[in-house]
Amino acid sequence: MSALSVLPPECLLQPFIVPKRLMLGPGPSNVPARISAAGAQPMLGHLHAETIEIMNQIKSGIQYAFQTQNRVTLAVSGPGHAAMECAIFNSLEPGESVLIAVNGIWGERAAEIAERIGAKVNTVVTSAGGYFTNEEIEQALDKYRPVVFFLTHGESSTGVVHPIDGIGDLCHKYNCLFLVDSVAALGGTPICMDEQGIDIMYTGSQKVLNAPPGTAPISFSERACYHHTGPITSFYGLRESLAILAETGLENSWKRHKEVAEYFHKGLEEMGLKLFVQDKKARLPTVTTIVAPPGYDWREITGYIMKTYNIEISGGLGPSAGMVLRVGLMGCNSSKANVDLVLEALADALKHCHKSRV
Incomplete structure (x- = not known):
């Protein structure tokens, strides 16, 4: 055999000390110590009975956090952005009309994703730091007749928490699904998926839930889920973060x-x-x-x-x-x-x- 042309990197032969910030x-x-400890538990197979039990407990925890009894409530592998793509790609088809409320970067991002699908993208736009009245939303729903209306609940780029009450009813009046991004808000400010008529909602576990990056809770209305080789240790951390939320209330x-x-x-x-x-x-x-x-x-x-x-x-x-x-x-x-x-x-x-x- 010939000598290796690429030698072991010197940087990997020394320990890396992560600064505490x-x-x-x-x-x-920051992540609570008990969540970090949870992620260090022994590895399990993704189809082991214990893993399935953890996934079921995560589902129950997400249903509590989202305040929904929706059966199709799960965690997808990835950050909040993965949940955004999952939600949009699974609720729109090419050529369908979507209405996106833009009051910050996440509405802009949702519009970009919908355009890549080939959807007919319509937007309502307000200035940074602002939000929409229900009257403005209804006018846009009546004008564009979308199959999906996208709204950011917690717009982290501008610091706005958008009012949710009554919007679900408006969407259903116009035969439209209500899709909500609550990545930066869930657990920190009230939102109740079922009571407020939200059809699809997602968050990012590394935000308010304080779980390590790797999983993103999401809830779909009457859609099938696909099981795959999940990030087991991230499941441990997500379960523990949901346990803390349940204990706190x-x-x-x-x-x-x-x-x-x-x-x-x-x-x-x-x-x-x-x-x-x-x-x-x-x-x-x-x-x-x-x-x-x-x-x-x-x-x-x-x-x-x-x-x-x-x-x-x-x-x-x-x-x-x-x-x-x-x-x-x-x-x-x-x-x-x-x-x-x-x-x-x-x-x-x-x-x-x-x-x-x-």
């Missing part, structure tokens, strides 16, 4: 996220910073958008906070790029102690970062 961006967020989780967000908003305003979403009722409890302080480079602020405090916060995304700072308080990270830490870091950054005279 407080992840207060829009996701992923969904209503208690909603309440805590709301109280912590309001505490944060008050602290920001006392510092003289402005919130991007003006309507208090429309502020997403899990991701707060702060108007980028005039005269500062937002990159310098986030970089200073990372370097000095080992805390991650981020800038805007999509339509909010360059306009905001985004701070995520999700799952176990939603605490007043973390709010105090990030307020201290922000105040220090504003003292030390360069402010132009423009």
Whole structure:
């Protein structure tokens, strides 16, 4: 045999030490120790009886989190984006009409996916930080007569939580499926799939549920599911995250996220910073958008906070790029102690970062 032409990489012959950071961006967020420990349990086969039992328990946990009795409730392998593609690809056919509400990057992303399918894509668009009234939605449903209406519940790019009540009834009035993206909102603010007439809903487990990336809960209305070789250790983590939500109680989780967000908003305003979403009722409890302080480079602020405090916060995304700072308080990270830490870091950054005279 000839000598190997590619030698073992030197970088892999040394241990890699992962730094410990407080992840207060829009996701992923920190994972509780018991979830990390769950992922380290012994491997099982994907068809072992215990794995099937875990999958059934995950299904029950998702049904609780979504507040649905839908039989077709499951976790797909992948992040929230995989769930978005799964939901759109399995609810639309080429040539069918879809209506997409665009008030941030996730509506834009949904429109791109639907276009790749070959669907007839129609949109209603509002400015970053805004949302739609039910009257505006009904006018668009009546005009375009779509088979699916897509709406982002928690728009993490702008910090908006969209009102849901009454929209499901409107969709069904016009013989349309109601598809909801709740990746950045589930568990942090109220949503009840069955009661609110939602036909398809998905989330990302690495967000508010604090499970490791790898699985994305999703619920379909009267559709078949395909079983495959699933990510077993990710199932362990997802099951544990759902167990924490069940122990906490969904209503208690909603309440805590709301109280912590309001505490944060008050602290920001006392510092003289402005919130991007003006309507208090429309502020997403899990991701707060702060108007980028005039005269500062937002990159310098986030970089200073990372370097000095080992805390991650981020800038805007999509339509909010360059306009905001985004701070995520999700799952176990939603605490007043973390709010105090990030307020201290922000105040220090504003003292030390360069402010132009423009």
